[in-house]
Amino acid sequence: MAQDNPTQLPQVLLLLPNPCFTVLESKASHKFHFLKAWDSPLPQAQFLQSHALSTQVLLSSALGPPITAQLLQLLPSLKLLITLSAGLDHVDFSACPARGVRIANSSPIFAADVADMAVGLFLDVMRKISAANRFVRDGFWVSRGDFDLGTKIGGKRVGIVGLGHIGLQVAKRLEAFDCKILYYSRKEKPYVSYPFYFDVCELAANSDVLVICCALTAQTHHMINKKILLALGREGVIVNVGRGAIIDEREMVQCLVQGEIKGAGLDVFENEPQVPKELFGLGNVVLSPHKAAMTADCFTDLTDLAMANLEAFFSNKPLLSEVMND
Numbered sequence: 382m383a384q385d386n387p388t389q390l391p392q393v394l395l396l397l398p399n400p401c402f403t404v405l406e407s408k409a410s411h412k413f414h415f416l417k418a419w420d421s422p423l424p425q426a427q428f429l430q431s432h433a434l435s436t437q438v439l440l441s442s443a444l445g446p447p448i449t450a451q452l453l454q455l456l457p458s459l460k461l462l463i464t465l466s467a468g469l470d471h472v473d474f475s476a477c478p479a480r481g482v483r484i485a486n487s488s489p490i491f492a493a494d495v496a497d498m499a500v501g502l503f504l505d506v507m508r509k510i511s512a513a514n515r516f517v518r519d520g521f522w523v524s525r526g527d528f529d530l531g532t533k534i535g536g537k538r539v540g541i542v543g544l545g546h547i548g549l550q551v552a553k554r555l556e557a558f559d560c561k562i563l564y565y566s567r568k569e570k571p572y573v574s575y576p577f578y579f580d581v582c583e584l585a586a587n588s589d590v591l592v593i594c595c596a597l598t599a600q601t602h603h604m605i606n607k608k609i610l611l612a613l614g615r616e617g618v619i620v621n622v623g624r625g626a627i628i629d630e631r632e633m634v635q636c637l638v639q640g641e642i643k644g645a646g647l648d649v650f651e652n653e654p655q656v657p658k659e660l661f662g663l664g665n666v667v668l669s670p671h672k673a674a675m676t677a678d679c680f681t682d683l684t685d686l687a688m689a690n691l692e693a694f695f696s697n698k699p700l701l702s703e704v705m706n707d
């Protein structure tokens with residue numbers, strides 16, 4: 382233990398090939414002893430084993446190695462996993478509680494930025510902003526004249542799939558556009574008055590746009606399939622800022638190509654960075670390279686939240702962003 386942690390500061394193991402670590406290190410290295418997997422000459426498993434007994438906290442990110450049941454087994458003293466991401470699909474979510482490991486994520490930090498992007502994609506598809514930009518730049522305003530009209534935003538029924546931190550921020554923004562908010566979630570939320578749908582297909586049938594804000598889990602994998610898209614209908618638009626695999630991408634592409642839904646705004650894809658080529662030719666689809674969560678401004682808040690969670694954990698106080706398995 383002494384060799385592990387000569388500083389006697391609380392120890393935190395990092396599996397985090399992430400630029401925000403520089404900010405965290407500069408702010409917090411006088412408070413915590415950081416063990417950096419990437420600084421070690423040992424292969425990852427040996428590195429973890431060499432700190433197995435002394436590691437209570439692991440800091441990870443969606444960009445780092447997956448936190449599998451096998452990896453957790455190498456750290457029998459682990460009590461807390463903090464991830465610098467909103468999504469948890471890199472974490473074996475059921476293995477953590479089974480081993481008594483609590484999880485804190487960073488979705489409160491990312492929620493506003495992700496919601497801004499969801500609204501941006503929605504507005505772009507509806508009002509054809511990217512398509513109009515291409516039209517003007519390609520000289521078609523001069524050579525062809527008129528550009529297709531877009532669709533009004535006010536009054537549209539927005540079905541939010543997953544009313545967590547991100548979904549709530551999307552709702553708040555789109556209420557200001559006079560949209561009607563509906564939602565699907567694992568459980569009804571007693572603190573909102575938006576109509577709740579227990580069935581995602583029914584939500585789709587009653588929505589003009591579906592905004593996917595939920596986490597990718599075994600239950601949500603391919604939850605949005607052809608049946609749901611057909612229920613959304615020919616005038617329906619889909620926006621995805623969750624994870625690509627929540628939608629059956631092949632079926633969505635088919636529906637878009639065949640005009641069975643009206644358009645899509647997509648920040649995430651099933652096999653990133655690969656994007657189905659068919660989408661490149663569709664003017665009613667707006668594509669973004671999984672950047673909804675990340676802004677140049679988010680790192681300070683992200684590291685502040687990680688530090689606050691670390692401080693809370695080591696002083697036995699409630700975590701600030703604990704993920705509850707409900």
Ligand SMILES: O=CC(=O)O
Pocket residue numbers: 443465466467468469491674
């Ligand atoms: O997609 C990004 C995240 O989950 O933080």
